[in-house]
Amino acid sequence: MAYDYDKSLRPGKLPHIWCPGCGHGIVMKGLIRAMDTCELDRKNTAIVSGIGCASRISGYIDACTLHTAHGRAAAFATGVKMAKPEMNVIVVGGDGDGTAIGGNHFIHACRRNIDMTYVIMNNFIYGMTGGQFSPCTPTGDKASTTVYGNPDPVFDISKLAIGAGATFVARTTAFHATQIDKLIAEGIKHKGMSIIEVIDDCPTTYGRRNQFRSVIDMMKRLKDMAVPVAAAAKMTAEQLDGKMLTGVLHKEVRPEYTEQYAKIIDLAKSA
Amino acid sequence: MSSRKAEIEIIERYCKGCSICAEFCPTKVLAMDAFVVKVVDADACIACMQCELRCPDFAIKVHKN
Amino acid sequence: MAKKVALLQGNDACAQGALYAGCMFFGGYPITPSTEIAEVLSIELPKRGGKFIQMEDEIGAMASVIGASLAGSKSLTASSGPGVSLKQELIGYACIAEIPCVIINVMRGGPSTGMPTGPGQSDVQQARWGTHGDHATIAVAPASVQEIFSETVRAFNLAEKYRMPVQVLYDEIVGHMRERIEFPEAGELEVIDRTAPTDSPEDYKPFDASKSDVPPLAAFGSDYKFHVTGLNKAADGFPTTKAELVDAEERRQISKVEKPEARADIESNEEYLTDDAEVVIFAYGSTSRSARYAVNELRKEGIKAGLFRPITLWPFPENRIAELAKQVKAIVVAEMNLGQMLLEVERVAKGTCATPFIGRVDGEPINPGQLIAQVKEAL
Amino acid sequence: MTKRYEIRFSGAGGQGLITAGIILAEAASIVEGKYAVQSQSYGPEARGGASKSEVIISDSPIDYPKATVVDACLAMTQEAADKYANGIKDGGVLLLDSDFVKNEPKGNFKTYKFPITRTAKEEVGREIVANVVALGAMIALTDVVARESGEKAVLAKVPEAFLDLNKKAYSTGYDKVKDLLK
Numbered sequence: 001m002a003y004d005y006d007k008s009l010r011p012g013k014l015p016h017i018w019c020p021g022c023g024h025g026i027v028m029k030g031l032i033r034a035m036d037t038c039e040l041d042r043k044n045t046a047i048v049s050g051i052g053c054a055s056r057i058s059g060y061i062d063a064c065t066l067h068t069a070h071g072r073a074a075a076f077a078t079g080v081k082m083a084k085p086e087m088n089v090i091v092v093g094g095d096g097d098g099t100a101i102g103g104n105h106f107i108h109a110c111r112r113n114i115d116m117t118y119v120i121m122n123n124f125i126y127g128m129t130g131g132q133f134s135p136c137t138p139t140g141d142k143a144s145t146t147v148y149g150n151p152d153p154v155f156d157i158s159k160l161a162i163g164a165g166a167t168f169v170a171r172t173t174a175f176h177a178t179q180i181d182k183l184i185a186e187g188i189k190h191k192g193m194s195i196i197e198v199i200d201d202c203p204t205t206y207g208r209r210n211q212f213r214s215v216i217d218m219m220k221r222l223k224d225m226a227v228p229v230a231a232a233a234k235m236t237a238e239q240l241d242g243k244m245l246t247g248v249l250h251k252e253v254r255p256e257y258t259e260q261y262a263k264i265i266d267l268a269k270s271a
Numbered sequence: 272m273s274s275r276k277a278e279i280e281i282i283e284r285y286c287k288g289c290s291i292c293a294e295f296c297p298t299k300v301l302a303m304d305a306f307v308v309k310v311v312d313a314d315a316c317i318a319c320m321q322c323e324l325r326c327p328d329f330a331i332k333v334h335k336n
Numbered sequence: 337m338a339k340k341v342a343l344l345q346g347n348d349a350c351a352q353g354a355l356y357a358g359c360m361f362f363g364g365y366p367i368t369p370s371t372e373i374a375e376v377l378s379i380e381l382p383k384r385g386g387k388f389i390q391m392e393d394e395i396g397a398m399a400s401v402i403g404a405s406l407a408g409s410k411s412l413t414a415s416s417g418p419g420v421s422l423k424q425e426l427i428g429y430a431c432i433a434e435i436p437c438v439i440i441n442v443m444r445g446g447p448s449t450g451m452p453t454g455p456g457q458s459d460v461q462q463a464r465w466g467t468h469g470d471h472a473t474i475a476v477a478p479a480s481v482q483e484i485f486s487e488t489v490r491a492f493n494l495a496e497k498y499r500m501p502v503q504v505l506y507d508e509i510v511g512h513m514r515e516r517i518e519f520p521e522a523g524e525l526e527v528i529d530r531t532a533p534t535d536s537p538e539d540y541k542p543f544d545a546s547k548s549d550v551p552p553l554a555a556f557g558s559d560y561k562f563h564v565t566g567l568n569k570a571a572d573g574f575p576t577t578k579a580e581l582v583d584a585e586e587r588r589q590i591s592k593v594e595k596p597e598a599r600a601d602i603e604s605n606e607e608y609l610t611d612d613a614e615v616v617i618f619a620y621g622s623t624s625r626s627a628r629y630a631v632n633e634l635r636k637e638g639i640k641a642g643l644f645r646p647i648t649l650w651p652f653p654e655n656r657i658a659e660l661a662k663q664v665k666a667i668v669v670a671e672m673n674l675g676q677m678l679l680e681v682e683r684v685a686k687g688t689c690a691t692p693f694i695g696r697v698d699g700e701p702i703n704p705g706q707l708i709a710q711v712k713e714a715l
Numbered sequence: 716m717t718k719r720y721e722i723r724f725s726g727a728g729g730q731g732l733i734t735a736g737i738i739l740a741e742a743a744s745i746v747e748g749k750y751a752v753q754s755q756s757y758g759p760e761a762r763g764g765a766s767k768s769e770v771i772i773s774d775s776p777i778d779y780p781k782a783t784v785v786d787a788c789l790a791m792t793q794e795a796a797d798k799y800a801n802g803i804k805d806g807g808v809l810l811l812d813s814d815f816v817k818n819e820p821k822g823n824f825k826t827y828k829f830p831i832t833r834t835a836k837e838e839v840g841r842e843i844v845a846n847v848v849a850l851g852a853m854i855a856l857t858d859v860v861a862r863e864s865g866e867k868a869v870l871a872k873v874p875e876a877f878l879d880l881n882k883k884a885y886s887t888g889y890d891k892v893k894d895l896l897k
Contacts, residue, residue, distance in 0.1 A: 002332035021289035025327030064556040067565035075396035079403025084557040108392035177324040268382035453757040514753040516744035629778035
């Protein structure tokens with residue numbers, strides 16, 4: 001049978017707002033499959049997003065959805081999770097939203113290791129505002145605000161997340177559709193802060209400015225640049241130049257924030 | 272009963288014509304007709320589901336037989 | 337049985353008031369002169385199963401408060417000028433998404449870092465217009481430690497009843513001074529909880545105002561699934577750009593606070609010797625205490641002075657001020673800023689009486705002597 | 716006319732003078748049921764340098780919560796004396812720690828002094844209770860609350876292990892000043 005996405009989508013919302021070939025739809029489908037795999041009760045699941053194209057996912061999936069302000073999703077989600085630790089909390093958003101204006105909330109949610117799953121779609125650009133460079137736009141690339149080439153160094157989101165303390169960090173691409181749901185599901189099952197970085201394509205505002213003739217070109221590049229961590233172990237630095245490691249990049253066990261806070265409550269009550 | 276491995280349903284009003292499905296179909300079942308994808312060789316389908324998985328627009332449903 | 341009494345600092349009373357009102361979540365960030373509120377709640381909230389979190393910044397604090405409120409907890413944040421400036425973005429979010437929450441602003445001077453340990457009253461217009469866009473504002477300004485307690489309770493009630501953010505503004509003087517407080521017994525002060533929906537989860541629309549202009553709010557994690565956004569939205573909560581829907585929603589959200597019945601419910605003023613007054617001092621917060629002192633002194637000299645103290649700053653008590661303006665020769669406006677509520681008094685008085693002004697921004701309170709001199713000059 | 720009495724405690728940050736002010740306000744408002752407002756200096760100055768704590772006591776509600784003209788002032792250090800022993804009203808009183816304040820502020824008030832900190836150390840046994848010695852002394856000097864009320868407020872504030880120490884500190888300070896006044 002074809003996969004039944006309809007039961008997870010709000011009626012009457014399709015077609016969605018994303019441009020032809022934008023990978024966000026592929027990621028949203030992966031998220032829905034992961035939610036099914038984990039048998040998440042939608043009434044007990046909050047999907048929290050910020051502002052931007054990717055953040056519109058919250059409007060489509062039938063759950064408790066919170067479309068917040070630019071960059072603030074992780075902080076709103078922290079409030080939801082603290083108030084109701086029994087809820088499943090999923091954050092969705094883009095690279096600009098999550099690592100520029102929302103960078104502080106992002107790193108601190110990682111540091112706390114609060115139990116939520118953050119699916120961050122990295123398409124190297126601010127899409128909704130028309131293609132300005134983000135902290136993830138490759139140096140030298142073109143954006144509407146870097147017509148001479150981007151002078152900025154880039155954030156590696158996964159490394160940032162690991163450095164900040166997230167206890168599950170995985171990466172894949174919009175091309176690797178079968179891996180998206182598996183990694184998100186693993187993230188949901190993981191106790192603590194899980195980051196799933198999906199390298200995504202923005203044909204409209206990034207591709208056209210950077211010599212991608214089509215969506216297909218962009219998809220092919222996603223395919224080519226991905227190297228599974230296991231395979232990378234056998235490759236030389238030279239071979240890995242320009243590649244992106246995919247799969248589970250980091251996994252550790254560390255006390256989860258709301259569980260730690262539950263202990264504080266016990267302490268305070270007995271004091 | 273068809274001997275095909277699967278029936279492919281295209282929801283045309285959702286399709287935005289990105290062509291990802293057609294491009295990465297291993298058996299060339301799909302092809303673009305102007306801005307909408309069409310099934311051009313239904314018998315070639317091996318039910319790999321890649322088109323359904325990769326369609327960003329929820330426009331393809333592959334019903335396995 | 338005698339009531340429990342204590343000598344309490346204003347900020348401590350604020351925290352105690354929040355607990356009385358049923359606050360179960362505090363998200364904050366340290367800033368002088370409000371920090372004691374966070375300190376007290378970090379101790380007291382977990383004792384009753386509540387949650388305290390010190391967030392990474394002021395914006396995150398405000399975000400966490402909205403998230404927690406949406407998950408069903410009565411939620412509070414506390415800050416001061418520079419922090420409240422940062423929170424403005426999400427105060428606007430709480431307005432449009434109609435999320436009940438309480439924001440305490442222990443006012444110091446400014447702009448910017450200003451004088452962190454000195455008092456000020458210069459955030460009163462920020463409370464009204466700090467976030468962008470058209471919106472209604474509810475803000476209250478207690479003037480004593482006891483009143484900080486009761487107004488914090490009332491702020492929670494108003495937030496829950498009108499489904500919106502409510503700000504409590506008091507200056508550093510009342511925030512940091514200690515006075516005797518009598519703790520109300522449980523049940524003595526009214527405690528209001530938000531209206532829960534009676535519609536079935538399938539039929540629930542989070543902004544459906546057909547039955548009440550304050551639509552019931554469900555909680556995340558209950559039986560209700562719904563969407564909340566900062567975009568202009570229709571009754572079902574989903575974004576819309578349809579002009580008539582956007583217009584109706586904007587106007588409803590303002591009128592739910594500014595319509596006469598709501599104003600009558602929200603407004604709270606104290607009047608002292610205004611009945612026969614020829615001159616009235618308009619003052620709030622700690623300045624009103626100086627003003628009362630001045631009024632007593634002036635009365636001893638036979639001068640018919642009175643005090644009008646708005647406890648609710650917003651909505652502005654325009655009807656009563658308009659009446660007083662017709663009665664008196666002058667309304668002397670006194671505040672620790674350079675003329676913020678003065679603008680409102682002038683707007684409402686429409687020139688029917690004089691509106692002399694006395695303001696300070698030097699980190700010192702307005703003292704009774706200054707007020708006495710100003711009143712005499714006005715006559 | 717209702718009586719309004721203003722007392723200022725000043726010294727170095729960390730000497731416990733804010734606590735002394737709070738205890739006096741509790742003695743007045745909780746023990747004796749009068750009205751009292753306590754306020755203090757904040758920020759860096761409260762952590763070093765000169766710090767102050769002010770208490771206003773009245774038998775009717777207190778409108779203006781800040782000191783206007785001070786009836787009584789305590790200065791435990793020279794810096795505090797220089798900075799805060801002003802605005803004392805004519806006929807008011809000033810109490811100094813005579814070991815630390817060598818240049819006495821001048822004005823139309825009466826000055827009393829004894830080595831407050833040394834008394835705490837040598838006669839009570841712990842320097843740390845100098846603030847309670849000073850509190851006892853100020854209450855003796857002003858009679859703004861009854862001796863017993865002050866003691867009750869002190870004992871309600873301190874941990875059980877230190878009850879005797881503080882009781883001794885309070886009465887030592889009180890008696891020193893009553894001797895000076897004889």
